[in-house]
Amino acid sequence: MVLPVTGYADRWSVKQGGTIRFHVATDRPRPYSARVARVLCGDPNPAGPGYREIAMHCAIEGRHQGQAQPIARGSFIEVPQLVLPDDGALAFAITLLPTLGTDAVQPLLTLDGAVPIAIGLRHGSAFARIGEAEIACTRKLTPRRWHDVVLVLAGGVATLHQAPRAPRLDREEAETATAPIATRPEGACRLRIAADQATRFTGKLERPWIAAGIAEIDAMLATQRAPLGVVANGTVALWDFSRAIATDTATDLGPQHADGILRNLPTRAVTGAAWDGSAHRWVENPAHYGAIHFHADDVGDLGWQPSLALAIPDDWPSGLYALHLDADGARDIIPFAVRARDPGRRARVALLLPTFTYQIYANFRRDDRAARIHAHAPAWGALSHTPTGHPEYGLSTYDDHLDGSGISIASMRRPMIDKRVNQVQHAGIEEYESGTYWLVADSYLLDLLDRKGIAVEVLTDHDLQAEGTAALAPYACVLTGQHPEYHTVETWDAIAGYIGTGGRFMYMGGNGFYWKVVPHADGPWALEIRRAEGGIRVWAAEPGEYFHQFDGTLGGLWRRVGRTPQSLVGVGFSTQGDYKAYPYTWLDGIGDPRVAFMREGLAAVPGEEFGGRGLMGGGAAGHELDRIDFRLGTPLHALVVARAVVSDPEYHPVNEERLSIEWPGTHEQIIRSDITFFEAAGGGAVFSVGSMNFVGALPVDGYDNSCAKLIENVVRRFADPRPFPLPIPSA
Ligand SMILES: [Fe+2]
Numbered sequence: 001m002v003l004p005v006t007g008y009a010d011r012w013s014v015k016q017g018g019t020i021r022f023h024v025a026t027d028r029p030r031p032y033s034a035r036v037a038r039v040l041c042g043d044p045n046p047a048g049p050g051y052r053e054i055a056m057h058c059a060i061e062g063r064h065q066g067q068a069q070p071i072a073r074g075s076f077i078e079v080p081q082l083v084l085p086d087d088g089a090l091a092f093a094i095t096l097l098p099t100l101g102t103d104a105v106q107p108l109l110t111l112d113g114a115v116p117i118a119i120g121l122r123h124g125s126a127f128a129r130i131g132e133a134e135i136a137c138t139r140k141l142t143p144r145r146w147h148d149v150v151l152v153l154a155g156g157v158a159t160l161h162q163a164p165r166a167p168r169l170d171r172e173e174a175e176t177a178t179a180p181i182a183t184r185p186e187g188a189c190r191l192r193i194a195a196d197q198a199t200r201f202t203g204k205l206e207r208p209w210i211a212a213g214i215a216e217i218d219a220m221l222a223t224q225r226a227p228l229g230v231v232a233n234g235t236v237a238l239w240d241f242s243r244a245i246a247t248d249t250a251t252d253l254g255p256q257h258a259d260g261i262l263r264n265l266p267t268r269a270v271t272g273a274a275w276d277g278s279a280h281r282w283v284e285n286p287a288h289y290g291a292i293h294f295h296a297d298d299v300g301d302l303g304w305q306p307s308l309a310l311a312i313p314d315d316w317p318s319g320l321y322a323l324h325l326d327a328d329g330a331r332d333i334i335p336f337a338v339r340a341r342d343p344g345r346r347a348r349v350a351l352l353l354p355t356f357t358y359q360i361y362a363n364f365r366r367d368d369r370a371a372r373i374h375a376h377a378p379a380w381g382a383l384s385h386t387p388t389g390h391p392e393y394g395l396s397t398y399d400d401h402l403d404g405s406g407i408s409i410a411s412m413r414r415p416m417i418d419k420r421v422n423q424v425q426h427a428g429i430e431e432y433e434s435g436t437y438w439l440v441a442d443s444y445l446l447d448l449l450d451r452k453g454i455a456v457e458v459l460t461d462h463d464l465q466a467e468g469t470a471a472l473a474p475y476a477c478v479l480t481g482q483h484p485e486y487h488t489v490e491t492w493d494a495i496a497g498y499i500g501t502g503g504r505f506m507y508m509g510g511n512g513f514y515w516k517v518v519p520h521a522d523g524p525w526a527l528e529i530r531r532a533e534g535g536i537r538v539w540a541a542e543p544g545e546y547f548h549q550f551d552g553t554l555g556g557l558w559r560r561v562g563r564t565p566q567s568l569v570g571v572g573f574s575t576q577g578d579y580k581a582y583p584y585t586w587l588d589g590i591g592d593p594r595v596a597f598m599r600e601g602l603a604a605v606p607g608e609e610f611g612g613r614g615l616m617g618g619g620a621a622g623h624e625l626d627r628i629d630f631r632l633g634t635p636l637h638a639l640v641v642a643r644a645v646v647s648d649p650e651y652h653p654v655n656e657e658r659l660s661i662e663w664p665g666t667h668e669q670i671i672r673s674d675i676t677f678f679e680a681a682g683g684g685a686v687f688s689v690g691s692m693n694f695v696g697a698l699p700v701d702g703y704d705n706s707c708a709k710l711i712e713n714v715v716r717r718f719a720d721p722r723p724f725p726l727p728i729p730s731a
Pocket of ligand 1: 485511
């Protein structure tokens, strides 16, 4: 069931003077109202700072007529035009690995023309329809095994053949069926691969082939099983999915070059029927990667019509904004960032919103939390929808497709209904808690700085992708959000470049800089993740499928592909537990003259605790914790100023550190978070909290607490142009 009103923006951020467009859909033609606000704090919890915003009056404020917009889930290939020969035998072949094991129709090839043709599976067996004539096999093809299906139309007879690539030893699957046909298609047609009008195929398809003048099943089968790249005589069209893998094009090797257009981002760079384990990197042997994995629940660009265009006035401050939508009391909120046209002029500090991580997590279905959120939200005036019950917008890369394969591509051109403000993502544990995450949690940082009178501007990962270090360079100090987990080569390099040239960087979260993602060739509106090798992960990339389709590079944890978070920000992921959080203890490091600025107005006594309360899990150190590791690249001069060793038995070491049933170290070495500081080249510095729930401790007591004071002190010093001298001992 679609939401009464929802939508998506065409971008995550817009500069003052720029225009952002919103694609809005209502469930049926009906009016809705729109208004825009600047968000001061996104958390609806009345026991915290509360949801607060400032109305921003603009031209799109008011009533609009809403329309339903289409949601056509499921990936497939569209071939706009192909011309079939007028006479002689006509034959079709396709290789498939079905993954669902369903009795429902699974379309393989569909031709629209004067005599339509459909080839597919029904009750697990091949069937074909040629005009009015139907023909079907009856033996079920085994799911998750490779098969070929061939259809030959010759001499007024249709012959349909299905055969496994590797015969089963316990039963026969190969079968041939025949039926008379009155006519066969000819002339121009439109073709769909993996789809018909209504349904979509789920599984892998390879090498759809149409041939003229071949009347023998065996001849078709032999060629279909020959190595990819061979174009047999008589070929009308042969789509070779091992070509142009990084694109949305299905290359036709036939004489008409009737290339297909991929819709809804199917998974490419997957092992094909020829894969024998000898190659794992598809660029080395594309012929082993001749398949595309289609899913009936893939969602790419929904392609909705733009509904509202908002020109940002120059005097709207940079910050976090919300488009509020309301249709007869049903609400949704589309968040976006406004950037400064002249960055750094009004503020020396910037918050880098981790929009890659928001997008990768968008529509994360958590049925275990949904009921609590639905029960909790109305009393707080918060949005109450969750991805549970709304699969139509596509799920997250933390979910599985309906065939159990992991979702590896995340689009922003669809409603991301759990990445809103005035929303909870996690019902609290303690009575006063908010259960916040993502945007809502990150808004605490804006609220803190605003209350302390520190001017701050915002930008996003998507801006960093486009502009590199130049996007950060105007700022003396840049803070991350609570969970900057996903980065591309480009965003990583942008941050490293900033740190390496005198920038001051504050990593305000946990489990950051963990997974590699790759943007679509047309930009990061779609991001790809291959959950390869190790790590805490909810699905695992299949053997042979560790390399990204978007650029051919190895996917996985950054530490598995040659970069470590410790080398960038001093700390890296060490342990994960429940959302429950715990206090920190000051270490001797806080007394070091190098960090005297941190102690201003703080009774930071080594051995004493702080951060024992918070809106996220009831403390500052919780959920996902990072620590220093010199072996993994923590700068040797890094100073740990506070540490939380968590005794909670629910906390465990991360998988990538475990080789056997033994823990990789003692409890004190592993189950902890280190608040870490180090000076960097060019007078810069890095400060890292290494805890996912740290920002939830900031709003406690009206942002008047040790965690908030520590962050305020660091931001003030980091915004101060005086260089940080490297701690080189004098001779
Ligand atoms: Fe995460």
